[in-house]
Amino acid sequence: MSDRKLRVSKIRNGTVIDHVSGGQALNVLSILGIDGSEELGVSIVMNVPSAQLGKKDVVKVEDRELSQSEVDVLSLIAPEATINIIRDYDVTRKTRVEQPETVTGILSCPNPGCITNGNEPVETSFSIVADGVRCSYCGTIIRDSLADHIDAE
Amino acid sequence: MMRQDHLITATQLSRADIETVLDQAAEIAADPQAWAESHFGSVLALCFFEPSTRTKMSFDTAMKRLGGTTTDMGTVESSSVKKGESLADTVRVIEGYADAIVLRHPSEGSAQMASEFVDVPVINAGDGAGQHPSQTLLDLYTIRENAGLDDLSIGIMGDLKYGRTVHSLADALTNFDIRQHFISPESLRLPRNVRYDLHEAGAQVREHTELDGVLPELDVLYVTRIQRERFPDESEYRKIAGEYQIDADLLSEAKENLTVMHPLPRVDEIAPDVDKTTHAKYFEQAHNGLPVRMALLDSLLGGDDK
Numbered sequence: 500m501s502d503r504k505l506r507v508s509k510i511r512n513g514t515v516i517d518h519v520s521g522g523q524a525l526n527v528l529s530i531l532g533i534d535g536s537e538e539l540g541v542s543i544v545m546n547v548p549s550a551q552l553g554k555k556d557v558v559k560v561e562d563r564e565l566s567q568s569e570v571d572v573l574s575l576i577a578p579e580a581t582i583n584i585i586r587d588y589d590v591t592r593k594t595r596v597e598q599p600e601t602v603t604g605i606l607s608c609p610n611p612g613c614i615t616n617g618n619e620p621v622e623t624s625f626s627i628v629a630d631g632v633r634c635s636y637c638g639t640i641i642r643d644s645l646a647d648h649i650d651a652e
Numbered sequence: 653m654m655r656q657d658h659l660i661t662a663t664q665l666s667r668a669d670i671e672t673v674l675d676q677a678a679e680i681a682a683d684p685q686a687w688a689e690s691h692f693g694s695v696l697a698l699c700f701f702e703p704s705t706r707t708k709m710s711f712d713t714a715m716k717r718l719g720g721t722t723t724d725m726g727t728v729e730s731s732s733v734k735k736g737e738s739l740a741d742t743v744r745v746i747e748g749y750a751d752a753i754v755l756r757h758p759s760e761g762s763a764q765m766a767s768e769f770v771d772v773p774v775i776n777a778g779d780g781a782g783q784h785p786s787q788t789l790l791d792l793y794t795i796r797e798n799a800g801l802d803d804l805s806i807g808i809m810g811d812l813k814y815g816r817t818v819h820s821l822a823d824a825l826t827n828f829d830i831r832q833h834f835i836s837p838e839s840l841r842l843p844r845n846v847r848y849d850l851h852e853a854g855a856q857v858r859e860h861t862e863l864d865g866v867l868p869e870l871d872v873l874y875v876t877r878i879q880r881e882r883f884p885d886e887s888e889y890r891k892i893a894g895e896y897q898i899d900a901d902l903l904s905e906a907k908e909n910l911t912v913m914h915p916l917p918r919v920d921e922i923a924p925d926v927d928k929t930t931h932a933k934y935f936e937q938a939h940n941g942l943p944v945r946m947a948l949l950d951s952l953l954g955g956d957d958k
C-alpha cells in the first residue's frame with residue numbers, strides 16, 4: 500500500500516478502513532459511534548481516485564482495533580470496504596465487511612408510528628432484505644439512502 | 653399446537669398452524685361444553701390501549717368459556733399509562749397477574765416489542781396500521797366454511813393501506829392456492845412491506861381501482877371501511893368512499909355463491925339490503941370469533957390435544 504494512495508501518514512496501531520464509497524467517511528464514523536470525544540486519533544481522506552470505486556474514502560482510527568461485528572454494519576453504506584488491523588505499522592489482518600443478518604441500534608425507523616420511535620426502552624433493529632433493510636418491529640422497508648436514517652447520537 | 657409462543661403477525665403462521673387452529677375451532681363449535689373446564693384457573697389480561705368493543709368482548713368470552721377468567725387494564729385514561737408509563741413497563745407488571753396477554757396498541761410493532769419483555773404469550777389484537785392476526789384466523793375459518801381454502805379468487809376492498817385486518821389476511825392467504833385481488837383508491841393501496849411479503853411468498857396478486865371488472869370472477873369479497881380521517885376534506889372522502897360501496901343490486905353481477913365478508917363495524921360500505929341476500933356472511937364471521945379465539949387461547953396456553 501503506497502503512501503501516495505493513502506495521502507495520510509501511516510498509523511502505528513489501530514484500524515484502517517479502506518475502499519469506503521466516496522463521500523461516506525463521516526457516516527462510517529457515525530455508525531461506529533466515533534465522534535472525537537473518545538480522544539482517539541482519527542484521520543479521514545475523502546473522494547480520492549479509486550480504480551475500483553471511481554472515488555473512495557479512507558478512515559483511519561488509531562489505537563483501536565475494530566471487531567468484525569462492529570465493521571459489518573458498514574456494509575449498509577460501504578459494501579466494498581476493506582478493514583486493515585494495524586500493529587506496529589504492519590497490517591496484521593485484512594478482511595472485507597460482511598453483510599450481517601440484522602443491524603441493531605444504528606438506524607432509526609422512518610415510520611413515525613413505529614414503537615421504536617415511542618418512549619420505550621428498546622433499540623431499533625433491522626433485518627437485511629433483498630435490496631434494503633426492514634424494521635423488525637413495524638416491517639417498514641428502507642431501500643434508498645440508508646445513510647439518512649443513521650441515528651447519530 | 654402452534655410452534656410459536658406468541659401470535660404477533662400473520663406471516664409467522666404456516667398452513668399447518670392455521671389448519672390446526674381452524675380444525676380445533678370446528679371441534680369447539682360443535683361441542684363448546686366439552687371445553688368448559690379446560691383452562692380452569694387461567695387468567696387472560698386484556699390490555700386495550702385503543703377503544704375496542706367486539707375484539708375485547710370476544711377474547712373475554714373465549715377465556716371464560718374455557719373455564720378461565722380475565723383481568724382488564726381498563727381504559728388508558730384511567731390507568732398508569734396516562735402518567736407516562738412505558739408499554740414495556742406496563743406489560744412487565746401485568747405479566748405478574750396473567751397467563752397470557754392480549755394487546756391492542758396504536759403503535760406499529762408494539763406487540764412484537766411487548767413480547768420481548770415478558771415470558772407469557774402475547775396476542776397481537778391490533779398494532780396501529782400493522783397486523784391483527786387473530787381476526788385473520790376467524791376470517792380464514794369463515795372462508796373455509798363457505799368456500800373452502802384452495803383454488804379461490806378473493807377480492808379485498810377498501811382501505812388497504814391502513815387496514816391491519818387486510819395486512820394480516822393477505823399475508824396468511826399466501827399459504828393457500830388463492831388468487832388475491834386488491835381493490836382500492838390509488839392513495840389507499842397496499843403498503844410496500846405487505847406487497848413485499850406477497851411477492852416473496854410468490855402469491856398471485858392483482859391490484860385494481862374498480863370493483864366492476866373483477867367482481868364476476870370472485871368467490872369471496874372482503875370489504876373494509878374507508879375512514880373519513882384518511883382524506884383532507886369531506887367532499888373528497890364522500891366521492892372516493894362512494895366508489896367502494898356495495899349493495900344488493902351491484903351483487904347481481906356476482907357469482908351466485910359469492911361470500912361477502914367484513915371485519916365490522918360497517919358504516920355504509922355495505923348497504924343494509926345486502927344483509928338479506930345469501931351472500932352476507934359478516935355476522936356469521938363475527939360469531940366465529942368465539943370458537944376460533946378459544947382454539948387460539950387453548951393452543952397458546954398449552955392445551956392438551958383433545
Ligand SMILES: [Zn+2]
Pocket residue numbers: 608609610613614615634635636637638639761
Ligand atoms: Zn419500525
